[in-house]
Amino acid sequence: MSGLLVVEPTGHERHDPGAGHPERPGRVAAARDGIELALAGAGQVRFMAGRPATLEDVALVHDRAYLDGLMAVARAGGGELDPDTPMGPASWSVAMDSAGLGLVALDELGAGTASAAFVLPRPPGHHASATMGMGFCLLNNVAVTAARLRARGERVLVVDWDVHHGNGTQAIFWDDPDVMFCSLHQSPAYPGSGRADDVGGISAPGGIVNVPLPAGATGDVLLAAVEHVIAPAADRFSPDWLLISAGFDAHRDDPLAELCLTAGDFGLLAERVAELAPGPARTIAFLEGGYHPDALARSVGAVAAALVGARHHPEAPTVGGPGRDWVDDCVRRRMHALELAW
Amino acid sequence: VVIPARILVAVDGSAGSHEAVRWTARLVSGSSSEVVLVHATGLLEHLRTARPRPASAPGSGERLEEWARPLSLAGIPWDVVVADGPPAQVVLDTARRLRVDLVVVGSRGEAQHPGGALGSTSAQVAWYAPCAVAIVPLDAS
Numbered sequence: 001m002s003g004l005l006v007v008e009p010t011g012h013e014r015h016d017p018g019a020g021h022p023e024r025p026g027r028v029a030a031a032r033d034g035i036e037l038a039l040a041g042a043g044q045v046r047f048m049a050g051r052p053a054t055l056e057d058v059a060l061v062h063d064r065a066y067l068d069g070l071m072a073v074a075r076a077g078g079g080e081l082d083p084d085t086p087m088g089p090a091s092w093s094v095a096m097d098s099a100g101l102g103l104v105a106l107d108e109l110g111a112g113t114a115s116a117a118f119v120l121p122r123p124p125g126h127h128a129s130a131t132m133g134m135g136f137c138l139l140n141n142v143a144v145t146a147a148r149l150r151a152r153g154e155r156v157l158v159v160d161w162d163v164h165h166g167n168g169t170q171a172i173f174w175d176d177p178d179v180m181f182c183s184l185h186q187s188p189a190y191p192g193s194g195r196a197d198d199v200g201g202i203s204a205p206g207g208i209v210n211v212p213l214p215a216g217a218t219g220d221v222l223l224a225a226v227e228h229v230i231a232p233a234a235d236r237f238s239p240d241w242l243l244i245s246a247g248f249d250a251h252r253d254d255p256l257a258e259l260c261l262t263a264g265d266f267g268l269l270a271e272r273v274a275e276l277a278p279g280p281a282r283t284i285a286f287l288e289g290g291y292h293p294d295a296l297a298r299s300v301g302a303v304a305a306a307l308v309g310a311r312h313h314p315e316a317p318t319v320g321g322p323g324r325d326w327v328d329d330c331v332r333r334r335m336h337a338l339e340l341a342w
Numbered sequence: 343v344v345i346p347a348r349i350l351v352a353v354d355g356s357a358g359s360h361e362a363v364r365w366t367a368r369l370v371s372g373s374s375s376e377v378v379l380v381h382a383t384g385l386l387e388h389l390r391t392a393r394p395r396p397a398s399a400p401g402s403g404e405r406l407e408e409w410a411r412p413l414s415l416a417g418i419p420w421d422v423v424v425a426d427g428p429p430a431q432v433v434l435d436t437a438r439r440l441r442v443d444l445v446v447v448g449s450r451g452e453a454q455h456p457g458g459a460l461g462s463t464s465a466q467v468a469w470y471a472p473c474a475v476a477i478v479p480l481d482a483s
Contacts, residue, residue: 022389082428082463083354084384134428135385164385190385192427192435256388 005114014090022291038301053100060147102145126166157239162247165194175201187212215258218321219265248290262315267302346443358448382432
């Protein structure tokens, strides 16, 4: 079957960080609305409910002591991992549900039921490391799926275009030759990591690709970053799967950062990034950040369309923002760091 | 008693960090020690700050003045570092970069960890700091 599979969490509303917190339950509904608007009329989308990950699944990327700690916090009625990251009594089970969405998508794509998948976990995951949750994230959803693939002997490319650096995913796969992690992110910004000369560990030099970008950067700058930095590295890596950490907080309306993308930019970005996959039914996008409901809906719709080869641009792409020189600088810094690593 | 020459104090507006600042003020009073406050900017602070928001000027100046009041009242000069990131990482990175002699943290910052199930900022700092660490209890005064 061609078309997009969307895997949704059930009961995620039980994880509610509270009034005023931007990572709110309505984000999933906004993303779903955006996908329906973009694709439902063409019959190119199928929605299905996910199922929870097992403890063994998440233990492929998280330390057992950390997982035990999360369970204990939930059992105690909740708490805060940091001022950004509250937990309630249901947060552990909601996080496990979310961590399982990508695994469901893997099974479905393997069975040939769709040409690409978009999963909608919340809370998001890319800031969670093996031992620490932070930045709204408890379990690293994309890493759990990458780890399952890696355990099957497959090579995984993770492209993270959330406006914040995916420090957790980077840390988990820092020295893993079978997983390449590429990030486009605003700098300086939370969480303060993601330098261009961070290229990976001694067993996997070049396996980390960071492109920091200045506030105000527009879509053309991110496309240049993919073209000149990420695509050459990804082509050399030759992945079996493409996983996208699809954050939408780089949208110009998002309250948490200062990049200036539109839905059209996300659509073009997804078109180019999707070309890095080895073939059909090998791409899964994971919802990460994105905190302006309307911008999130428009942007998710644009990406959903791009994943099935369609074009849906409710906002025009942008050009002319700062940062093109940062991309060139990134190429130089990365080359220098790799010379030292090798 | 030799007072450390350069002291880093982690601040986040919590009662624990206020106590850490008060304790530091008493410790260094009358000495020539250099005091640097460090504050980690989290994701939610972006919502509380008017845009545009360069990370080097997070708009937290008034709060920092308030948090440093025990030092100011004692006539102790202080400096401040504000950086994006998780608190423990920011404190540790700053301690290494400034080559401080002592890190002071409150025993419980703004984050709460029921049952102590997860490592708190103070525990992580104590574990990984490149120098001595003072963990100040809430009732130190």
